[in-house]
Amino acid sequence: MKKPDLAAGGIAPEAAALLDVYQEPAVLLDLDYRILVTNVAYRRIFGDTPATGHRRCFQVSHGYDVPCDQAGEECPLRATVASGQVTRVMHVHHTPHGEEHVDVETRPVAGADGSLRYILEIMRHTRLASAQPSADRMVGRSPPFLRMLDLMHRAAPSEAAVLLLGETGTGKEMVAQAIHEASARADGPFVPVECAGLTESLFESELFGHEKGAFTGALSLKTGLVESARGGTLFLDEVGDIPMSMQVKLLRLLETGRFRRVGSTASLEADFRLICATHRDLKAQVAAGEFRLDLYFRISVFPIPLPALRERRDDLPLLVQALLSRLRSARGKQLTPAAFAALQGMDFPGNIRELRNILERASLVADGDEIDAPDLALDLAFQPATDECPPNGEVVPLAELEQRYLARVAADFPGDREALARRLGISERTLYRKLQRIHGDRADR
Incomplete structure (x- = not known):
């Protein structure tokens, strides 16, 4: 034809x-x-x-x-x-x-x-994440989040070893779980291993298992996590904390696809897809002789950087909605504009985990259906001072504090009023009304 x-x-x-x-x-x-x-x-x-x-x-x-x-x-x-x-x-x-x-x-x-x-x-x-508030999936729509999601979408169907790079609290295990669920191994197990704090002997026993009588206290055969991950995904969290002596054995596992339980001479075949995560700079650790270069190349076939919360502030309204819906203590509660403005001024060194803790604590403090700025007082006390905050010892009405903040962001914000309202988590009409009140107050002075 x-x-x-x-x-x-x-x-x-x-x-x-x-x-x-x-x-x-x-x-x-x-x-x-x-x-x-x-x-x-x-x-x-x-x-x-x-x-x-x-x-x-x-x-x-x-x-x-x-x-x-x-x-x-x-x-x-x-x-x-x-x-x-x-x-x-x-x-x-x-x-x-x-x-x-x-x-x-x-x-x-x-x-x-x-x-x-x-x-x-x-x-x-893609079902890896949601662009709307979700009770069980990652949420986001900012450019940094979409760049991460694009890499996840490309990596998921493959068998390539994925290395997740991000600060503490950015959701590395959730990303690993989402990649697993979108992979050909989704019907297999997802086995997370927390590498931080494990001693050399405990790490080997946890990863490879042990035979009965292999050491004092080994009263029965134990199946290791590598074996438990057969047909699925093995997730090594904080891989940068693995002791150097154990890095050799992990490298051998990845190169040969085989392992032995502690106390056994029998070689067993491994069958898993590897995802690793770390908040450390592995390249700097390699340069310092703290992490093997050959192992680094094995685990970092497909690196995926996870953005910090401060890099994706456009997602804050969506994240707040999603987290409030997941917290039992926050069901039916909403943030006031003043509370949301206070959140916008935070640095979130603990990222999404910190945001979740802040919302849960504030929801327990708030008596009504609204979470207001005073309910965040404990968290605000740990934030760096800004031009909007009154000097030490000075107490001003919250309405005045909100006006100071709105006046500054309205003057500095590069976008239009609709975009600013969206960032503040309020309607454009509400923003217009608040700004009119500010201008009216100044005209009366």
Whole structure:
């Protein structure tokens, strides 16, 4: 059958059938972002309405009036046009189920003369995280979070060893669990091993198991965690804390795929996918002779940096909603604007774990349905002083403190009022009313 010429005389009817070879939603776009053809998978999820009248992809997927790159996001279509190559970008799309994370892949399609004429866009929804408040999944939609999610989505289907790099409290075990659940080993066990604090003998026994009578106190055979992870994922948390002497045995396990229980001469076959995590600088440890270079290369085939909470402050409203829904003591409670403004000023050295602790403590202190700034007093006491805080010993009404803070952020914030309201976790109308009150108060002075 002659392949239809998409470049001659418009779009051939057979073009839609060509798109149906893809199981995922797929559309054909022209270079002006217009949706020309959709496949069956796309119409099953979104219906045929988006294609009517050749609407543009950024209008349908994001509700934007301008292309993604003009709205502060990466535009895969523009990248493919510029490079002539396949491009993949993690986006947040509007869907019938609300906003969802979508791995967007764009491919160039040439016309009859060989020049770039169309763009094929394939959309793969990911369940690794949620763009809305969730009780059991990671949540986020900020650019740093999407970059991490993109790497997770690429790593999950493979067997490559993943190394998660991030500060304490950034959710490394949750990321590891999500990668496992999106992998081909999802039906197998997920076995976490906390490496910090384990002595050499205890580490070997925990990892490889031991035979009955292998040492004093070994009253029965013990199955090690490597064996328990058969068919699944072995997660070594704080791998930088493994003693040097045990690093040799771990390296041998990874190189040979075999191990022996303590006290045994029989060699057993291992079958697991490895994910490691650390808050340490492993390269610096290698340079200092504290971590083996060959082991570092074995465990860091696919490194994934996890952003600190201070790097993804745009996610704070979403994280607060998700965490409040998970905390039994916080069910039905909400933060006041003043409390949220106070949270925005925190540095969160403990990251998401610290945020969770703050919200749980404040929800226990708050008597009503609202968590207000005074309920965060204990946490605020440990934060560095800012220009908005009164001098030591001075007590000012909370309303005045809120006005000082709003006046500063309104003057310094680079975006518009709608974006500022979103960052503060309040409606644009509420922000407008509060700013009007500030201006009115100043005019009366």
